[in-house]
Amino acid sequence: EAKSQGRGCYALFDQSMHERAETRMRIEGDLRMAIQRDEFVLHYQPIVDLESGHLEGVETLVRWNNRDRGLVQPNDFISIAEETRLIIPIGEWILKEACRQFAEWRRTLGEHAPPCFHVNASRLQMLNPGFVEMVTDCLYENDIPSQCLHLEITESVLIQEPGTIVRTLDALRDVGVLIDIDDFGTGYSSLSCLHEFPIDVLKIDRVFVNNMRSVKDAAALLHVILTLADDLDLQVIAEGVETPEQLATLQSMGCQYAQGFFFSKPLAVDEFEAFAMKAANGLNVVDSPATPAL
Ligand code: C2E
Ligand code: MG
Ligand code: MG
Ligand code: MG
Numbered sequence: 001e002a003k004s005q006g007r008g009c010y011a012l013f014d015q016s017m018h019e020r021a022e023t024r025m026r027i028e029g030d031l032r033m034a035i036q037r038d039e040f041v042l043h044y045q046p047i048v049d050l051e052s053g054h055l056e057g058v059e060t061l062v063r064w065n066n067r068d069r070g071l072v073q074p075n076d077f078i079s080i081a082e083e084t085r086l087i088i089p090i091g092e093w094i095l096k097e098a099c100r101q102f103a104e105w106r107r108t109l110g111e112h113a114p115p116c117f118h119v120n121a122s123r124l125q126m127l128n129p130g131f132v133e134m135v136t137d138c139l140y141e142n143d144i145p146s147q148c149l150h151l152e153i154t155e156s157v158l159i160q161e162p163g164t165i166v167r168t169l170d171a172l173r174d175v176g177v178l179i180d181i182d183d184f185g186t187g188y189s190s191l192s193c194l195h196e197f198p199i200d201v202l203k204i205d206r207v208f209v210n211n212m213r214s215v216k217d218a219a220a221l222l223h224v225i226l227t228l229a230d231d232l233d234l235q236v237i238a239e240g241v242e243t244p245e246q247l248a249t250l251q252s253m254g255c256q257y258a259q260g261f262f263f264s265k266p267l268a269v270d271e272f273e274a275f276a277m278k279a280a281n282g283l284n285v286v287d288s289p290a291t292p293a294l
Contacts, residue, residue, distance in 0.1 A: 024080055030066060031077060031086050035093055039065050042097055043266035046275055047118065047237060047259040050250065053282035056237075056257045057116040057150065060098040061266045062090075082122055091125045095138055099149075101269065103142035109273065112280045118150040118180060123157045127164055132171045139177075146176035150201065153179065155187025158197055169198045180237070185225060195232055202229050206240020206260070212249055219249070226253050247285065 034040060041063050047056045064072040081087040098119050105113040125131055139146050151172065157165060158181075169179050180201040185208055204225055211218035229236045238250050241260030250258055263283060264275055 027077060027080050028084050028086070030069075031064075031081055031084070031090070034064060034066070035089055039067075040090065040093060040097075041065050041268075042094065042101065043268060044101075044272040045259055045266040046114070046264050046272070046279065047257055048263050048279075048283055048285065050247070050256055050258055050285050053279075053285040055114045055276060055279050057118055058102075058114040058272065059118040059120075059152070059259065059266075060094065060101075061120070062094050078122070082124060085124060087122045087124055088128055091122060092134060095119055095121075095135065099138045099142040099144060102148065103144055105273075105276075106144070109276055112276050114276060116148045116150060116178075118152055120152045120182065123153075123160070123165075126153065126157060126168050127161065132168060132175075135172065135177065136175050139175075147178065150178045150180050152182040152203065154182050155184065159188060162197075166196075166198065173198050173200075183239070185221065191224075191228060194228070199234065201235045201237060203237045203239055204255075209238050209240045209246055209250070209260070210242065212246060222250075223253060226255060230254075251285070 042060045043063055045059045045061060047059060048054070049056045062074055062078075064074075064077055066072055078087065081090050098117055102114075102117045135149070135151075136146070139149060173179060178200040179198065180203050181197075181199055182203050183205040184202040186205045202225065204222065208218050208222045208225070212222065213219075226236060228234075235257065236255055237257040237259060238255050239259055241247055241250065241258045241262045243262060246260075247258065247262055267275060
């Protein structure tokens with residue numbers, strides 16, 4: 001670090017680096033107050049069963065509604081929350097709010113409620129000793145069967161301290177919670193080690209889905225991932241489905257679930273409720289006019 005090497009090193013900072021560091025410090029300060037000020041809000045993106053056209057579930061995605069900055073997207077604050085460990089209290093708020101909302105939907109939407117909900121979890125949360133108990137308490141207090149909850153972690157979480165992570169994953173799966181690997185294919189996990197991890201679902205990163213037509217390798221890799229998932233008895237959710245062509249190709253490859261702008265962007269609570277009611281009649285996944293790209 002430049003700072004620890006002495007004052008002279010500040011000369012190495014150019015103006016923009018200095019400004020960026022200041023911005024980060026201001027965001028950190030504001031993040032510290034954001035929970036008390038109740039500034040976080042969850043948005044909800046539907047996940048669709050490509051065979052039936054029904055909702056498979058919903059992914060909760062956090063946003064930060066700050067009075068000065070407006071609605072801040074997670075890519076602009078999650079990494080700062082992780083570096084400052086603020087992701088632990090923020091992540092706890094997210095899980096509690098997701099459980100509260102999911103339980104409410106089970107009451108108010110009844111059979112139209114999504115069958116399960118997916119919550120993103122960071123590495124530091126998974127390593128936090130009280131995490132599994134916090135999760136089970138949350139489910140219990142909201143009267144939610146644990147099989148309704150999927151926790152999404154990225155491949156990178158599996159790489160560092162895999163022993164501790166695997167123990168946490170085992171404990172979560174012992175109580176019935178499901179584990180998804182998010183952004184699968186973009187990390188560094190070796191395909192040959194995948195069977196060693198206690199996981200249930202691969203969420204294929206949208207780069208493979210988006211580049212299917214333009215990049216020949218993307219479609220080939222997609223095929224490899226689907227075959228592997230089948231061999232390991234893992235479910236697959238394709239992320240970032242935007243066009244009917246992509247949907248048709250995924251279906252022709254036997255991909256079971258998908259999410260993406262083709263179905264819906266992440267929605268505010270009331271918008272998601274309207275979507276769930278509409279989805280009760282089945283979403284349009286079979287009458288797609290496009291023919292498979294392969
Ligand atoms: P993710 O978990 O992979 O979430 C999917 C992201 O892709 C979301 O971005 C979503 O809006 C976006 N997306 C969905 N469908 C499409 C599509 O068809 N096309 C394109 N181009 N994008 C699509 P978002 O909400 O900005 O979240 C970004 C990332 O921030 C998430 O990626 C996740 O890693 C992280 N994140 C979001 N919410 C949370 C949270 O509650 N906790 C933690 N730890 N991380 C979160
Ligand atoms: Mg996710
Ligand atoms: Mg993802
Ligand atoms: Mg991501």
